[in-house]
Amino acid sequence: MVDLKAWLSQQREKGELRRLRPVIRRRNGRIILAGDDARELIDFSSNDYLALAEHPALIEAAQEALQRFGTGSGASRLMSGDLAVHHELEEAVAGLKGKEAALTFGSGYMANAGIIPALAARHDLIFSDRLNHASIHDGCRLSGARLVRFRHNDLNHLEELLKEKRGTGTALIVVESIYSMDGDRCPLRELVTLKERFGCLLMVDEAHATGVFGAKGGGVIEEDGVSSGVDLAMGTFGKALGSYGAYVAGNRELIDYLVNRARSFIFSTALPPAVAAASLAAVRLIRQEPKLRHELHEKIGYFKGLLRTGGYSADLGSSQIIPILLGESGAALDKAELLRKLGLFVTAVRPPTVPEGTARLRLSITRHHSPTDLSQAVTALLEIMD
Numbered sequence: 001m002v003d004l005k006a007w008l009s010q011q012r013e014k015g016e017l018r019r020l021r022p023v024i025r026r027r028n029g030r031i032i033l034a035g036d037d038a039r040e041l042i043d044f045s046s047n048d049y050l051a052l053a054e055h056p057a058l059i060e061a062a063q064e065a066l067q068r069f070g071t072g073s074g075a076s077r078l079m080s081g082d083l084a085v086h087h088e089l090e091e092a093v094a095g096l097k098g099k100e101a102a103l104t105f106g107s108g109y110m111a112n113a114g115i116i117p118a119l120a121a122r123h124d125l126i127f128s129d130r131l132n133h134a135s136i137h138d139g140c141r142l143s144g145a146r147l148v149r150f151r152h153n154d155l156n157h158l159e160e161l162l163k164e165k166r167g168t169g170t171a172l173i174v175v176e177s178i179y180s181m182d183g184d185r186c187p188l189r190e191l192v193t194l195k196e197r198f199g200c201l202l203m204v205d206e207a208h209a210t211g212v213f214g215a216k217g218g219g220v221i222e223e224d225g226v227s228s229g230v231d232l233a234m235g236t237f238g239k240a241l242g243s244y245g246a247y248v249a250g251n252r253e254l255i256d257y258l259v260n261r262a263r264s265f266i267f268s269t270a271l272p273p274a275v276a277a278a279s280l281a282a283v284r285l286i287r288q289e290p291k292l293r294h295e296l297h298e299k300i301g302y303f304k305g306l307l308r309t310g311g312y313s314a315d316l317g318s319s320q321i322i323p324i325l326l327g328e329s330g331a332a333l334d335k336a337e338l339l340r341k342l343g344l345f346v347t348a349v350r351p352p353t354v355p356e357g358t359a360r361l362r363l364s365i366t367r368h369h370s371p372t373d374l375s376q377a378v379t380a381l382l383e384i385m386d
């Protein structure tokens, strides 16, 4: 048993102790935190990129489902929790992702922790990008398969490892299309070529891409035209889709198989009807209103342009997620605190969320941000980086 007190104080000293801070109010991209004298900050830490969590279409859909079905779904899908809305949602997701079928999960964490062990077991191989999300990593570990981690976005390294270790069993390659803490993008076309050459399964986590990229909002796999080369198109409803839960899209057999084998699907209560209904409204909305996406990309371009004009020259990623690398956790916390004083809420991301020595500020641009918010943020950032 760890000495809890010693552990906590050690974390505090390193600047790596996490604590919860209730949000008193959140609206229109503004946030008020407990113990902050009701001071309103501009929120640069939300993954609600398209501002759908407050969209009337989602709220109405959820309210209607609440009235009809009540709050909880009552059971797992395989018991009595399987509602028509889950199936409508899965059909809509399959369409969005250009796949035959889809399956929903309680959350992205549960999806990754359930899908990966269903596909790979002892004696199989998983090739995983070093910067993959913790839920992917945990899914790999749960599977008991041999885990081979390749350098972030380095397909030459992946190719070397495939040549050396591929063998003849099942081999699964797992990546994210947009990396959650770096905002950079996986070279999916080249990856699909590689996975075909070596006869592997490819799983792509589009948690930060769905809704934001692709003409229909189908993510980077749509934008890059690689849907058919991606065996498992996974993603979540909790980020750009403004709701909660997750999905994987793939061919019919794969989905039938996962219904029988993904333990986090089988042994867990179905998503509440109101949540599934909100997700369905969001999937429809992102297809019908590409304007939402275009507005976001304009804001991203404007923000990055201002930073560049202001003389900031480090990498700004290729998405709505912008990392400002600082190195030590203490430095990231200090800078986040300075930004708070200047009216911005930006999270300091520290190990173990990111590798040691790469603590950073992580800003996310959302459709809530006005040009004034964005220029205020740039001024503040340039000031604290001096």
Ligand SMILES: *Cc1c(COP(=O)(O)O)cnc(C)c1O
Pocket: 106, 107, 108, 109, 110, 112, 133, 135, 176, 180, 205, 207, 208, 236, 237, 238, 245, 246
């Ligand atoms: C957020 C995230 C998840 C987890 O999704 P939740 O629905 O929040 O559990 C999985 N993968 C990636 C890449 C994520 O960013």
